[in-house]
Amino acid sequence: MLKKIRELAPKSIRHKLIIASITCILVPAVLTLFIYNSLTQEAVKQQAVANAEDSLTLVGGSVANRLKGMLTIANFVQVNPSLKAYFKLVASGNEVGDKYQRFMDSSRVLDQLDSLTVVGETSYVTILLTNDTYFMNYSVSDYNPLDLKKKPWFGKLTELTGLESYWIGVEETDFAYDKFDHPYQVTIARTLRRDDAEIYGYVVMTIMEDQLHNIFSNLSAGQKVVLLDQFDTIVSGGDPASVGKPFPYADVTNKLKSTTTVSIDGDKYLVAQQQIGFSGWRLVLMQPYKQSIVNISSIFNRVFTIQLISFVVFLALLITLVRTFTKPLVRLGKVTSAVQRGNLHVRSGVRGNDEIGRLGFLFDQMLDRVKEMLAEVSDTQARKRKAELKMLQAQINPHFLFNVLNSIRMKVMKRGDPESAKMIGSLSMLLRMTISREEDEIFLHEEIDLVSHYVGLMNLRQKEEARLLLDIEPDAFLIRVPRFFLQPLVENALIHGLSQHQGQISITAVLQEHYLLLTVEDNGQGMDEEGLKRIGRKIESTESLASAPEEGRSSFSGMGLHNTVERMRMTFGEFFEIKVNSQPGSGTVIEMHIPLKEENRDV
Known part of the structure; x- marks a missing residue:
């Protein structure tokens, strides 16, 4: 019980002073009003x-x-x-x-x-x-x-x-x-x-x-x-x-x-x-x-209002003085809370010849030193992750290329269909984007083109075709995104969701105020609750790409869902969000909230 009382008690000097002042003023005022109310109740009733x-x-x-x-x-x-x-x-x-x-x-x-x-x-x-x-x-x-x-x-x-x-x-x-x-x-x-x-x-x-x-x-x-x-x-x-x-x-x-x-x-x-x-x-x-008694009570209310105004005026004066005396302490407390939330750019600016002024100056100096040390650590980690990412992008699954080329060859040999030319063009596009381009980010419309070519090539390998449905806002096409971040999600939908059978995959992109809402949905077999929890654990895993070499070996780019999420977090930071929803027999929906960078907000 004493522990609960201590938790409920005010923890700042300012609040303690204010509560003590309110108590000293409020108790006599309430006592006076109570006596006055008791004396006037009978008169009010008689008048009513x-x-x-x-x-x-x-x-x-x-x-x-x-x-x-x-x-x-x-x-x-x-x-x-x-x-x-x-x-x-x-x-x-x-x-x-x-x-x-x-x-x-x-x-x-x-x-x-x-x-x-x-x-x-x-x-x-x-x-x-x-x-x-x-x-x-x-x-x-x-x-x-x-x-x-x-x-x-x-x-x-x-x-x-x-x-x-x-x-x-x-x-x-x-x-x-x-x-x-x-x-x-x-x-x-x-x-x-x-x-x-x-x-x-x-x-x-x-x-x-x-x-x-x-x-x-x-x-x-x-x-x-x-x-x-x-x-x-x-x-x-x-x-x-x-x-x-x-x-x-x-x-x-x-x-x-x-x-x-x-x-x-x-x-x-x-x-x-x-x-x-x-x-x-x-x-x-x-x-x-x-x-x-509402009209009669208005007289009592006027008296109460006058007393209340007097109470408020004197209380406001007292609180103003208390706030003035404790303002440096409150400022230091707010800065401490901001630093606890990760904001190392804030400074207290508290200065003076007393103990509080010296404390504010030393606290600001400590923040400057911590910021410098974190910048050094962040630079080292960024170089390391960039090296890992380049190694990851260089991986290509040779079995995928062999299977696709062999499927195209068989199609040409058997039917001489004009579609073969289109498939070869799609494969060339994929190889060009994978091998020849060095930039990490491309426009969303280029990523959509890559996914379209990829689905066309996968339909060549499968007995039954999968349809790709696109619903992209025009302004969203010019948003810059990491290269090949959609392909692993579409590949999962084809192989695991549709099980390489007939079905449809929908990609939707909607621009919100501060982020791009991108959804990948299939109408395949879906997942049970255990499978959904397993996917969730992979998404929340903090292991680096190098520590998870087994994941995604069957994918075209060598990246599975975990690696895709890791890439997005490297690029967009902690504000990137991904959600996976699925039910057995009802397909799977992957929803990504991609923060807009400064260059994308003017699109």
């Missing part, structure tokens, strides 16, 4: 409760006014003397006058009903008499008033007395014109009675549910209000899909007597309620407690 109650009061007033508007229309129909007298006559069948007079009386009644709902939101008023005569402010094609008798609540209207109303609550919209845009309606019903309490008709008042829902749309962020009937069914508010369904939190809210916070499904909510007395319904406001 007051805000919720104010919002619910405003919403409750609007909802009550809308519902009272329905009651006002029902009251007018029920108590208006002229309307009562007329409806009683019609219900009893004792209408006076001729048909025209009756029509005019009916029109006046309908005009009065229209005038009741002409201002404000759309409302539907229906007067249904016991003799099935009806009056309404809508078209019968929109809804047949006689269908009210089929409603499950219609029979309960006989239980009403005087001006008592039956609040039906929310239903699916009956009116055809409004069904699409307004899926739900809210209805209130009353009975029309004679002086002897006998029912002669019914008043049914209906509004669309979204008239109530729109009242809830102007609440503060996070506040949600639902209107519940006496059975805790959602009349309006909340998710439109929940209208007409039981309120899921009724058990929790019914127990509350005042506005407070409750925990629901692991989250803390502020809950406020308000009764609408004349209907028996109630409004319930729910708001996540965090959102209810």
